[in-house]
Amino acid sequence: MKMEPAAPAGVPGGAPDGRLVLSDVAFGYDGRTGRKVLEGLSLNVRDGEFVAILGPSGSGKSTLLRLVVGLERPTGGAIRLDGRPITGPRQDIGMVFQKPTLLPWRTVRDNVLLPAGFARAAGSEARTQADRLLALVGLSDVAGAYPFQLSGGMAQRVGIARMLLHDPSLLILDEPFAALDAMTREDLSLELQSIWMAGRKTALFVTHSIPEAVLLADRVVVLAGRPAKVVADVAVPLPRPRTIETLTSSEFNTIAYELRRLFRDLAGAARRAS
Numbered sequence: 001m002k003m004e005p006a007a008p009a010g011v012p013g014g015a016p017d018g019r020l021v022l023s024d025v026a027f028g029y030d031g032r033t034g035r036k037v038l039e040g041l042s043l044n045v046r047d048g049e050f051v052a053i054l055g056p057s058g059s060g061k062s063t064l065l066r067l068v069v070g071l072e073r074p075t076g077g078a079i080r081l082d083g084r085p086i087t088g089p090r091q092d093i094g095m096v097f098q099k100p101t102l103l104p105w106r107t108v109r110d111n112v113l114l115p116a117g118f119a120r121a122a123g124s125e126a127r128t129q130a131d132r133l134l135a136l137v138g139l140s141d142v143a144g145a146y147p148f149q150l151s152g153g154m155a156q157r158v159g160i161a162r163m164l165l166h167d168p169s170l171l172i173l174d175e176p177f178a179a180l181d182a183m184t185r186e187d188l189s190l191e192l193q194s195i196w197m198a199g200r201k202t203a204l205f206v207t208h209s210i211p212e213a214v215l216l217a218d219r220v221v222v223l224a225g226r227p228a229k230v231v232a233d234v235a236v237p238l239p240r241p242r243t244i245e246t247l248t249s250s251e252f253n254t255i256a257y258e259l260r261r262l263f264r265d266l267a268g269a270a271r272r273a274s
């Protein structure tokens with residue numbers, strides 16, 4: 001397996017013809033102190049590629065996603081999707097968070113329709129699409145239910161259906177399964193893989209779980225440092241569809257083990273530096 005150290009600039013780990021290209025990106029929340037969260041971060045995601053992002057807590061993974069969806073603007077470098085800079089939220093980017101933030105007074109169907117302006121404003125086409133997506137994530141039976149009637153896994157399925165409402169071509173997922181029990185998490189990971197395989201959308205997926213990253217991704221990118229940048233870019237050439245059996249294969253375990261070792265090295269280096 002190849003653990004590629006990140007190049008100081010440019011587009012490590014991929015051809016320069018990526019769909020989503022981050023070039024030498026820098027960002028800090030506090031303009032006054034100038035403290036940067038990310039610096040010199042370059043990443044190239046190809047069309048249809050599923051990239052998982054791992055990194056120590058606080059390394060800037062969510063910040064990176066906020067930049068990609070246009071909720072924040074980089075203070076240095078550039079982020080381009082299909083060759084154009086990202087200047088704000090857009091319909092061709094769908095996002096799902098750790099907590100799906102469902103409106104408790106709206107039904108499941110209306111929560112899926114939220115990006116379309118709710119059921120009354122949404123046309124019949126959007127309502128049909130919402131029902132189709134609820135069927136896709138196995139929630140047709142609870143379309144008229146309210147969020148308090150759902151389990152954590154069901155609520156997250158609603159979040160996934162909502163993310164897909166406008167048929168986005170770029171999926172941004174920020175620890176979507178972190179709050180779920182292990183079995184539900186595994187089931188939803190495999191469902192996400194099916195959805196992704198059916199549409200071959202480009203996906204950026206942040207997780208703290210090495211096995212989850214290796215199970216789902218074509219590539220695992222590791223962020224680290226203060227400010228953070230890409231410190232490793234690991235290809236996952238396992239056949240698809242991946243299944244729970246994949247978790248027992250020697251190829252899977254070799255990649256997961258190498259990533260674990262890398263994390264231990266990073267933690268050791270951070271301890272020595274502090």
Ligand SMILES: Nc1ncnc2c1ncn2[C@@H]1O[C@H](COP(=O)(O)OP(=O)(O)OP(=O)(O)O)[C@@H](O)[C@H]1O
Nearest residue numbers: 029030037055056057058059060061062063064208
């Ligand atoms: N809105 C904000 N204002 C100021 N600082 C912030 C804000 N959001 C995040 N930060 C800081 O930016 C850094 C990176 O945070 P971020 O949430 O991106 O990391 P992360 O890798 O996603 O963390 P975790 O794995 O714990 O979710 C942290 O030091 C955090 O305190």
